[in-house]
Amino acid sequence: MSTVYVLVEHTGTELAPVTAELITAARPLGEVTAVVVGAPGETQALAPQLAEAGAATVVAAESDLNASRLILPQVDALSMLAAAAPGPIVISGGPTGNEIAGRLAARLASGVLIDVVGINADRTAAQSVFGDTIQVSAAVGGASPIYTLRPGVVDAVPQAAAGAVTALELPAVTAKDVTVTNFTPAVRGDRPDLTQAKIVVAGGRGVGSTEGFTEVVEKLADALGAAVGATRDAVDLEYYDASYQIGQTGVTVSPDLYIGLGISGAIQHTSGMQTAKKVVVVNNDEDAPIFQIADLGVVGDLFEVVPKLVDEINTRK
Structure with a gap:
């Protein structure tokens, strides 16, 4: 059975709601491999949740440096996996996810579809364009087509799987890395996240x-x-x-x-x-x-x- 890679969105101890949507949307493409980019130990905390959502395999791409790097750890992890065993890649849509998708497309010489609202088994995807007034079906080439999914458009349907954990060693930091020296976290209130709210x-x-x-x-x-x-x-x-x-x-x-x-x-x-x-x-x-x-x-x-x-x-x- 073919493999489809899903980039996990998480807080370190909890999955973001969109991750279950990504796994559900990716399931028609093959057996789901969930890729966790984070700090050491975070994958073990997330693996049971990912298995319950439907991930057959969970890849731990962990490093103490991931928290201070932007974009490249995710790009490195997904490109390494897809280069070794080609397969579709599904990422959450948004500024960060779309940039990751673009970089992956360049590395893997595969097509990318942005802001899709559904993915089909034949690797085509549904897009809602021109202000959501027209629905189209699009397809791209390459051994590892990349999709960014619009959050909130797919109802998550858990389907328990093995969730076997494997480790992936990330490349060393290079001069191309953007390093975060300090940041101020956004203050989150008690209201639901806008893109996930019912x-x-x-x-x-x-x-x-x-x-x-x-x-x-x-x-x-x-x-x-x-x-x-x-x-x-x-x-x-x-x-x-x-x-x-x-x-x-x-x-x-x-x-x-x-x-x-x-x-x-x-x-x-x-x-x-x-x-x-x-x-x-x-x-x-x-x-x-x-x-x-x-x-x-x-x-x-x-x-x-x-x-x-x-x-x-x-x-x-």
């Missing part, structure tokens, strides 16, 4: 201010246990941090429920959220384009509608 509450220009996000968007999100998102306009106006931007120049979300507040529905934003299963919007302009993709639309003042909704949700808890 419910997303997003605010746009109509929210009006940073205070509007705090008092309206965040309060509704917290009542629902949801993640908070923002449009590009809201970010440009400095109502909310750019890391929460949804759309063509932000992140793509596919929640079970998306609630848009004060959002007009420009393609820049809707391209990043219209795969949500249910879309609910509140806007005082009945002609706003976002109503065209909404399952439920409320024409009204969000500052009147949302507080009443929050109160009703809280009374039913």
Whole structure:
């Protein structure tokens, strides 16, 4: 049976939710080999979780130096494995994953497909393009085609496998390495990760201010246990941090429920959220384009509608 390599996303002791999605998406391509790039000992902690998710083999590409290096440890590990035993490679989509994919494609002389939403046994992949308005099937050549999967588009289906652990020694650090001398970790709140959240509450220009996000968007999100998102306009106006931007120049979300507040529905934003299963919007302009993709639309003042909704949700808890 052929082998497919999956780059594991993890925190050291826990798998990121997208890893199970990657393993599920990769399974039609062959027997899954999960590649863990991390510090010594981390693979042993992650191996049982990876086996439960469906990894037949777990490769420990560990080094004390990995935490201070960027990109190259992952590229080295995957390229070494694929050069020795060619097979498809599946990576989480995003700035880092896409750069890893590009470097691997150059090393392995194989094609790469970015931001796929599904992978087929014949090595073709589904892509949602032009603002998610057109679905296409794409194929690339090479012995080790590379795919970056959009987080949140595949439902993880665990399928227990052996999870046998093997070690891989990484090459020594070279002058080409970018070395991290210090960093400040991002402060993570109690809300779900935006790309993985089942419910997303997003605010746009109509929210009006940073205070509007705090008092309206965040309060509704917290009542629902949801993640908070923002449009590009809201970010440009400095109502909310750019890391929460949804759309063509932000992140793509596919929640079970998306609630848009004060959002007009420009393609820049809707391209990043219209795969949500249910879309609910509140806007005082009945002609706003976002109503065209909404399952439920409320024409009204969000500052009147949302507080009443929050109160009703809280009374039913």
